Amino acid sequence: xxxxxxxxxxxxxxxxxxxxxxxxxxxxxxxxxxxxxxxxxxxxxxxxxxxxxxxxxxxxxxxxxxxxxxxxxxxxxxxxxxxxxxxxxxxxxxxxxxxxxxxxxxxxxxxxxxxxxxxxxxxxxxxxxxxxxxxxxxxxxxxxxxxxxxxxxxxxxxxxxxxxxxxxxxxxxxxxxxxxxxxxxxxxxxxxxxxxxxxxxxxxxxxxxxxxxxxxxxxxxxxxxxxxxxxxxxxxxxxxxxxxxxxxxxxxxxxxxxxxxxxxxxxxxxxxxxxxxxxxxxxxxxxxxxxxxxxxxxxxxxxxxxxxxxxxxxxxxxxxxxxxxxxxxxxxxxxxxxxxxxxxxxxxxxxxxxxxxxxxxxxxxxxx
Amino acid sequence: xxxxxxxxxxxxxxxxxxxxxxxxxxxxxxxxxxxxxxxxxxxxxxxxxxxxxxxxxxxxxxxxxxxxxxxxxxxxxxxxxxxxxxxxxxxxxxxxxxxxxxxxxxxxxxxxxxxxxxxxxxxxxxxxxxxxxxxxxxxxxxxxxxxxxxxxxxxxxxxxxxxxxxxxxxxxxxxxxxxxxxxxxxxxxxxxxxxxxxxxxxxxxxxxxxxxxxxxxxxxxxxxxxxxxxxxxxxxxxxxxxxxxxxxxxxxxxxxxxxxxxxxxxxxxxxxxxxxxxxxxxxxxxxxxxxxxxxxxxxxxxxxxxxxxxxxxxxxxxxxxxxxxxxxxxxxxxxxxxxxxxxxxxxxxxxxxxxxxxxxxxxxxxxxxxxxxxxxxxxxxxxxxxxxxxxxxxxxxxxxxxxxxxxxxxxxxxxxxxxxxxxxxxxxxxxxxxxxxxxxxxxxxxxxxxxxxxxxxxxxxxx
Numbered sequence: 001x002x003x004x005x006x007x008x009x010x011x012x013x014x015x016x017x018x019x020x021x022x023x024x025x026x027x028x029x030x031x032x033x034x035x036x037x038x039x040x041x042x043x044x045x046x047x048x049x050x051x052x053x054x055x056x057x058x059x060x061x062x063x064x065x066x067x068x069x070x071x072x073x074x075x076x077x078x079x080x081x082x083x084x085x086x087x088x089x090x091x092x093x094x095x096x097x098x099x100x101x102x103x104x105x106x107x108x109x110x111x112x113x114x115x116x117x118x119x120x121x122x123x124x125x126x127x128x129x130x131x132x133x134x135x136x137x138x139x140x141x142x143x144x145x146x147x148x149x150x151x152x153x154x155x156x157x158x159x160x161x162x163x164x165x166x167x168x169x170x171x172x173x174x175x176x177x178x179x180x181x182x183x184x185x186x187x188x189x190x191x192x193x194x195x196x197x198x199x200x201x202x203x204x205x206x207x208x209x210x211x212x213x214x215x216x217x218x219x220x221x222x223x224x225x226x227x228x229x230x231x232x233x234x235x236x237x238x239x240x241x242x243x244x245x246x247x248x249x250x251x252x253x254x255x256x257x258x259x260x261x262x263x264x265x266x267x268x269x270x271x272x273x274x275x276x277x278x279x280x281x282x283x284x285x286x287x288x289x290x291x292x293x294x295x296x297x298x299x300x301x302x303x304x305x306x307x308x309x310x311x312x313x314x315x316x317x318x319x320x321x322x323x324x325x326x327x328x329x330x331x332x333x334x335x336x337x338x339x340x341x342x343x344x345x346x347x348x349x350x351x352x353x354x355x356x357x358x359x360x361x362x363x364x365x366x367x368x
Numbered sequence: 369x370x371x372x373x374x375x376x377x378x379x380x381x382x383x384x385x386x387x388x389x390x391x392x393x394x395x396x397x398x399x400x401x402x403x404x405x406x407x408x409x410x411x412x413x414x415x416x417x418x419x420x421x422x423x424x425x426x427x428x429x430x431x432x433x434x435x436x437x438x439x440x441x442x443x444x445x446x447x448x449x450x451x452x453x454x455x456x457x458x459x460x461x462x463x464x465x466x467x468x469x470x471x472x473x474x475x476x477x478x479x480x481x482x483x484x485x486x487x488x489x490x491x492x493x494x495x496x497x498x499x500x501x502x503x504x505x506x507x508x509x510x511x512x513x514x515x516x517x518x519x520x521x522x523x524x525x526x527x528x529x530x531x532x533x534x535x536x537x538x539x540x541x542x543x544x545x546x547x548x549x550x551x552x553x554x555x556x557x558x559x560x561x562x563x564x565x566x567x568x569x570x571x572x573x574x575x576x577x578x579x580x581x582x583x584x585x586x587x588x589x590x591x592x593x594x595x596x597x598x599x600x601x602x603x604x605x606x607x608x609x610x611x612x613x614x615x616x617x618x619x620x621x622x623x624x625x626x627x628x629x630x631x632x633x634x635x636x637x638x639x640x641x642x643x644x645x646x647x648x649x650x651x652x653x654x655x656x657x658x659x660x661x662x663x664x665x666x667x668x669x670x671x672x673x674x675x676x677x678x679x680x681x682x683x684x685x686x687x688x689x690x691x692x693x694x695x696x697x698x699x700x701x702x703x704x705x706x707x708x709x710x711x712x713x714x715x716x717x718x719x720x721x722x723x724x725x726x727x728x729x730x731x732x733x734x735x736x737x738x739x740x741x742x743x744x745x746x747x748x749x750x751x752x753x754x755x756x757x758x759x760x761x762x763x764x765x766x767x768x769x770x771x772x773x774x775x776x777x778x779x780x781x782x783x784x785x786x787x788x789x790x791x792x793x794x795x796x797x798x799x800x801x802x803x804x805x806x807x808x809x810x811x812x813x814x815x816x817x818x819x820x821x822x823x824x825x826x827x828x829x830x831x
Contacts, residue, residue: 019624019686022417022497025478037684059503060496062414062622066407203495212503
């Protein structure tokens with residue numbers, strides 16, 4: 001018996017699947033399962049986070065519902081995965097944020113954006129707030145650069161700390177890899193698998209979402225979202241280097257690197273989340289973890305909001321709307337940062353850790 | 369009201385879909401009537417995982433060549449010669465091309481699964497298993513314009529002088545209760561789920577049989593065809609039966625209820641007596657005899673008994689073994705006579721001769737002085753906890769079928785070929801498999817004869 005109902009169910013399913021093994025060519029979950037004959041809580045959390053929810057094992061399974069064996073691996077692992085986020089949250093006192101995550105994210109986002117708007121209004125003259133600012137340092141007339149850098153660095157560093165502490169708990173819980181080997185090759189393999197979304201491919205033919213046909217486009221939308229996010233992060237990083245190393249202040253002209261990166265990233269962060277949201281609306285309810293609908297949609301909405309306010313700011317930065325839009329964009333980004341350890345963002349961290357563990361196990365199996 | 373197609377395919381498994389696709393590619397309009405609901409579509413194909421095809425060289429997923437001659441020799445060996453050589457050799461020749469053709473229909477291969485290394489050279493495995501294969505075939509069929517109806521139970525076939533005219537339906541399909549077609553492909557499987565029919569040969573014992581496939585394999589189409597003058601083939605009393613866990617559901621437990629632990633222990637009946645040499649041959653060569661052996665025991669139940677030293681020697685099982693710290697305690701759990709089980713195990717242990725255990729070969733661990741002997745892998749059962757799996761006969765498929773020619777055309781009882789009726793899959797497997805079985809052969813029969821039947825049915829319809 002495990003600590004929770006969902007881990008008991010995951011254990012039951014892995015026992016069924018381990019006596020069948022038809023799905024072992026579909027993804028990483030089943031080969032990892034086959035390395036074990038019994039499953040601890042940590043093992044099940046590892047497998048849950050290794051699952052990419054491509055849906056192939058559900059439509060391929062002769063025992064999925066309405067069969068009495070009721071084998072629904074994607075949904076069971078989705079619930080187990082979400083519960084693992086709460087279980088490993090740091091500090092523990094904040095694990096409750098995962099319970100009604102959509103609400104929490106909405107409130108934090110609303111408060112954050114409201115705070116920036118009120119702050120801008122309180123600290124700036126009305127003529128400055130609604131003024132037209134152009135040229136280097138235009139943004140910093142509304143909020144001093146150092147204040148902005150300090151605030152966002154603090155939020156970001158906190159997020160990093162909380163994420164590191166969370167994933168550390170996860171890493172400890174899933175135990176040493178079967179075969180016990182860790183090396184650089186495994187890290188490289190895991191980075192590749194994560195960057196390619198190797199296991200979001202239904203065993204090669206594509207993923208499943210609304211029915212038994214492999215017509216799903218989530219991989220494309222996830223790539224747009226993920227690389228959009230990375231490009232935006234790169235834009236911010238380049239801009240920071242410009243500021244401190246070259247003494248060049250934002251805003252930059254449209255052709256300059258931070259703007260090009262940010263624009264491409266922003267487009268990804270708008271199109272990707274819309275696509276992911278539409279896919280979620282179409283998803284077969286049998287595969288959906290309804291209880292985490294809020295968490296999933298909340299994260300998608302936060303990414304969309306970040307991209308959308310950023311693009312609006314870019315387009316309208318030389319108008320009177322710049323001040324309020326800057327407040328909204330900063331509010332969205334701040335909310336995204338502080339909720340990173342307490343929302344769907346963590347899925348990427350745990351999944352990467354699981355892929356790393358899997359790469360280690362595969363390499364030690366191949367080497368043994 | 370009735371509607372009309374070039375080719376009507378009755379059935380919804382591998383053979384039926386290969387026939388439908390081949391007929392549609394041959395230019396025919398095609399309707400598939402699957403008697404089961406959509407989830408259970410495909411009959412026994414749902415539970416399959418590989419196909420045996422001849423090939424002259426290793427492929428991406430097959431470790432070495434498997435020639436037509438070797439395939440033929442394997443078939444001869446497992447059937448004891450009870451096969452139609454012309455038909456069988458034709459099937460084996462065609463199987464070479466099926467390896468590629470089936471991929472063109474969207475099915476994907478993968479190397480043999482964990483625990484099936486012995487099949488890595490001969491058998492190609494379906495990525496994701498039989499249901500994944502079915503999903504791919506249905507998708508291709510639908511994209512080609514094949515019409516598919518589920519829950520479409522056929523209640524009667526109108527056949528005159530060996531000529532199919534129409535099928536009557538229990539429920540109307542698009543308002544029609546009668547489907548006329550120029551050609552018929554019957555690919556509706558055997559009768560393994562029809563307990564009443566099984567009882568004709570097995571008596572009340574059939575009530576204790578578990579059926580490994582869906583409850584929809586009732587053989588109603590086979591019965592109609594035989595009743596209407598199609599020549600039968602195959603031994604009606606024969607069925608492929610393996611020992612499966614007695615705790616499995618009555619129907620559709622599929623592959624996961626099987627046990628491959630027989631060679632690691634002993635098998636006793638409800639009187640706690642051994643009844644067959646558990647170490648006769650290497651697993652899985654004699655896998656399929658245990659269903660029939662258990663069926664012959666009182667109440668059709670038996671118990672595989674082993675001890676804690678061997679639990680990791682075989683695949684993990686769906687149902688956990690039943691355990692006891694002593695033999696008597698285990699007997700209590702199994703509701704066997706403790707004294708009888710203790711006596712059986714004591715005598716067995718005393719008969720075990722020293723040897724070097726190796727489950728991958730026919731090793732020299734044997735018993736002496738007991739009947740039946742255990743001729744390989746005999747080791748003492750003496751390390752608690754003592755463990756057991758209860759097993760019953762699990763019926764996989766039946767051998768009775770319709771006789772066909774090389775082009776999958778049914779033969780009538782008077783020996784004349786039918787003008788427009790073809791058969792493929794389990795419903796005609798008895799032509800090739802008089803008895804016995806080798807892994808993956810059912811799917812070969814289905815795909816090869818399905819494709820031939822569809823092609824010939826379309827050709828007839830378009831002439």
